[in-house]
Amino acid sequence: MAADAPTAQGAPEPLFQRLCLIGVGLIGSSIARVARARGDIARTLVVTARSQATLDRVRELGLADVVEEDAAKAVEGADGVIFCIPVGAYAEVMARIAPHLAPGAIVSDVGSTKGSVVRDLTPLLPKGVHLVPAHPMAGTEHSGPDAGFAELFEGRYTMLTPLAGSDPQAVQKIAELWRRCGSMVETLDPVTHDKIVAIVSHLPHLIAFTICSTADDLAEETKEQVLKFAAGGFRDFTRIAASDPTMWRDVFLNNREALLEMLGRFVEDAHALGRAVRWGQADYIEDRINRGRKIRRGLIERHQA
Amino acid sequence: MAADAPTAQGAPEPLFQRLCLIGVGLIGSSIARVARARGDIARTLVVTARSQATLDRVRELGLADVVEEDAAKAVEGADGVIFCIPVGAYAEVMARIAPHLAPGAIVSDVGSTKGSVVRDLTPLLPKGVHLVPAHPMAGTEHSGPDAGFAELFEGRYTMLTPLAGSDPQAVQKIAELWRRCGSMVETLDPVTHDKIVAIVSHLPHLIAFTICSTADDLAEETKEQVLKFAAGGFRDFTRIAASDPTMWRDVFLNNREALLEMLGRFVEDAHALGRAVRWGQADYIEDRINRGRKIRRGLIERHQA
Numbered sequence: 001m002a003a004d005a006p007t008a009q010g011a012p013e014p015l016f017q018r019l020c021l022i023g024v025g026l027i028g029s030s031i032a033r034v035a036r037a038r039g040d041i042a043r044t045l046v047v048t049a050r051s052q053a054t055l056d057r058v059r060e061l062g063l064a065d066v067v068e069e070d071a072a073k074a075v076e077g078a079d080g081v082i083f084c085i086p087v088g089a090y091a092e093v094m095a096r097i098a099p100h101l102a103p104g105a106i107v108s109d110v111g112s113t114k115g116s117v118v119r120d121l122t123p124l125l126p127k128g129v130h131l132v133p134a135h136p137m138a139g140t141e142h143s144g145p146d147a148g149f150a151e152l153f154e155g156r157y158t159m160l161t162p163l164a165g166s167d168p169q170a171v172q173k174i175a176e177l178w179r180r181c182g183s184m185v186e187t188l189d190p191v192t193h194d195k196i197v198a199i200v201s202h203l204p205h206l207i208a209f210t211i212c213s214t215a216d217d218l219a220e221e222t223k224e225q226v227l228k229f230a231a232g233g234f235r236d237f238t239r240i241a242a243s244d245p246t247m248w249r250d251v252f253l254n255n256r257e258a259l260l261e262m263l264g265r266f267v268e269d270a271h272a273l274g275r276a277v278r279w280g281q282a283d284y285i286e287d288r289i290n291r292g293r294k295i296r297r298g299l300i301e302r303h304q305a
Numbered sequence: 306m307a308a309d310a311p312t313a314q315g316a317p318e319p320l321f322q323r324l325c326l327i328g329v330g331l332i333g334s335s336i337a338r339v340a341r342a343r344g345d346i347a348r349t350l351v352v353t354a355r356s357q358a359t360l361d362r363v364r365e366l367g368l369a370d371v372v373e374e375d376a377a378k379a380v381e382g383a384d385g386v387i388f389c390i391p392v393g394a395y396a397e398v399m400a401r402i403a404p405h406l407a408p409g410a411i412v413s414d415v416g417s418t419k420g421s422v423v424r425d426l427t428p429l430l431p432k433g434v435h436l437v438p439a440h441p442m443a444g445t446e447h448s449g450p451d452a453g454f455a456e457l458f459e460g461r462y463t464m465l466t467p468l469a470g471s472d473p474q475a476v477q478k479i480a481e482l483w484r485r486c487g488s489m490v491e492t493l494d495p496v497t498h499d500k501i502v503a504i505v506s507h508l509p510h511l512i513a514f515t516i517c518s519t520a521d522d523l524a525e526e527t528k529e530q531v532l533k534f535a536a537g538g539f540r541d542f543t544r545i546a547a548s549d550p551t552m553w554r555d556v557f558l559n560n561r562e563a564l565l566e567m568l569g570r571f572v573e574d575a576h577a578l579g580r581a582v583r584w585g586q587a588d589y590i591e592d593r594i595n596r597g598r599k600i601r602r603g604l605i606e607r608h609q610a
Contacts (some may be wrong), residue, residue, distance in 0.1 A: 030448045036434070038591055044513070063421050066343065076604065079342045098514040108582060115519075143350055149586075157534050159534065181576075184505045186533075188530075189588070191418055192530070196531060196534050197532055198460060199475070199516075199523065200520070200522050200531055200535050200539040200604065201539060203370055203516065204516065204539050204542055206575070206579070207516065207575065208580055209578065209593050209596075210574045210597075211571055211574075211598040212596065212598075212599075212600040213503070213574060213593045213597055213600075214567070214570050214571045214602055215504050216596045216599060216600055218504065225497070226504055226505055226608065227478070227600070227603040227604060228491075228503060229462050229464065229491075229501050230604050234504070234505040234506060234509050235604065236544070236545060237509055237541075238597070238600050238601040238604055239481065240541060241594070241597030241598060241601055242597070242598050243594075245591050245598070248590075249587055249591050249594065252582045252590055253582060253585055253587065253590070256582055256583065259579075260583060261580045262519070263575065265522070266515060266516055266519045267572055267575060269516075269518060269519045270511070270512065270568065271572070272516055274510060274511075274564075274565055274569075277565060278565060280558055282554055282558065284553045285558070286551070286604055288514055288515070288518045289514050289546070289554065290550055291514075291517065291518040291521045292513065292514040292515075292517030292518055292521075292543070292546030292547070293517075293520060293530075293546060293547050294517075295517040295518075295543050296518055296543040296544070296546055296547040299535050299540065301428075302532055304532065
C-alpha cells in the first residue's frame, strides 16, 4: 500500500495527515494511544470531547497533538474523522460537523451498532465525504480517557460495514488503520453485523444488567448475603454489568430489532430448560449443557476463548 | 482448639486420623492437595472413586495414602468422610457406605445444594454418625483429578448448614478443616443457602448454558460468525458454560424450587428491560444498568470482585 511507503525521513508515511477523534473514552483513548505509539497512523492527531474535564485529562495524558473543544473546528482540515461517542449522539454531532468536513475526508466510527450508524449519518453526509462504518470487537468494563490502552485491539476482530457505493480506497484506509491497531479486519453488511453482535455482545450485556438488578431486588437480608457469597458465576456477570450505562443504553435502543429477536429466542430456551428442571428431564438438561460446551470448544479452537 | 495441639514430634495433630474423600474431581482433588501439602488435615488420606481411570490417575498424582476402589471399604475406620461427587449420586452411595461407617464418624460434603443433601443423607445416617453438610463457594470451569489445586479455596467462603441437633464438636471440626484450606467459614440454614446459591451461582450457570445453546441453534452461517466474532461478553458466558455437565444437571434437579423461583424473577426482569428497549424508555434502561453497577461496587468493596 502507498500508505506504507517510507517518507524522506525513512519513517513510514502516516495513514492520515490530520485524524480527528470525536470522543475519547475507552475506545477513542486506545486509538489515540496506538497512534501516539506508532506514529504511522496520523501526522497530527486531533481530539475533541464534550466535557472540559475530559479535554483537560487528554492534555494531561498527552494523548493528542491538538485538543479542541468545538467539534466543528476539530474536524476542519481533517482527512479522517472517527466517531468514538455513544451511538445515540451520532446524528446530533454529525449535523454540527457536516458543514465543516473537508472534501474527500473519510468519516468512520467505532459504534457497536451499524444499521443505526448508516441510518443516522448517511443523510447528513456531504458530497465527496466517504463514510466507512467500523466496529472494533474489543472492550473492557472500564470507561473514560484513562481506561484506554494501546493493546486493546490486538488479536481482536474489527468489522467494517461499507455501503454498496463506498470508495474502495477509503475502505482500504480504514482497514489499514485497524490492522495497524493490531486488529483482524472483516467486512460484512450492517444487518448481519447487527444480528451477530446482538447474540455475542448485546444480549449478554442485557442479561448481565438484568440478573444484577434481579439480585438487587431481593429482600435486604438476602441481598447482603448475595453480595457476601457471590460466587464465580455471578462475579463474571457483575463484571460485564459494570460497563458504561450511556453507551449501553444507546446500543440497546439502536439495535432494537435484532436484540429483541435474540432476547425472545433466549427466553424461550431458558423457559424450556426451566421446564426440564421442573419435570426432572435429566437428558434434556445434559444435552443443553453439552451444547454450551460445544460453543466453548469452538472458541478455543479459534483462539478466541 | 485441641486439634491444633502439637504432637510429640512437634507437628500439629491432624484434624482427622483417617479422612476418606468419596470422589476426586475439581473439589475433591483440591482438598487432597491441601491435605498433602499441610499434613495437619489427615494422618491418613483415603480416596475412592467410581472409575478405574480416575483411581489410576490419583495414584500417579500421589494424591492419597490409600486409593480404594470400593467405597464401602474406603470408609471403614474413617473418622471423617467427605462426599465430593455430584449431588444426584449421594443417596445411592450413602446406602452403600452407611453400614460401614465407624461410630462417631463425621460425614460431610461439598455439594452446591444443601436442602437435597439433608433430604438424601439424613434418613440413611447410622446412629452415632454426625452429618455436617458444607459447600465451598469456589470452583473453575475445569473438572477431574487434574483440575484441582491447593489454592482453590483461599479467600473464598465455605457455607456450613448444620442440622438443629448437630454435635457442635463435629461442626467445629469441619469448620476447622475449611479454615485450614484457606476458606472463610459461615453457617446458615439449608433453605437460605439454596436461595442464595440459586441467584449467585445456579441461575448464572443456567443462563450461560442457555445462551450458548441459543447461539448454537442459529442458522449455520450465522453460527460460524458467532464463533468468529465472539466478543468479551459472550466469551465469559462460554467459560461458565464449560463446567461439568453431570454436576450441573444434578445441581439444577436438586435445587429446583429456588432455581425456578429465581429464573421466574429474572425472566420477568428481562422482559421488562426488553419492553423498555422496544418502547424507547431510555430512563428505565439506564436505571437498570446502574443497579447492575451498584451490585458490582458492592462486590468490589467486599473484595469479592
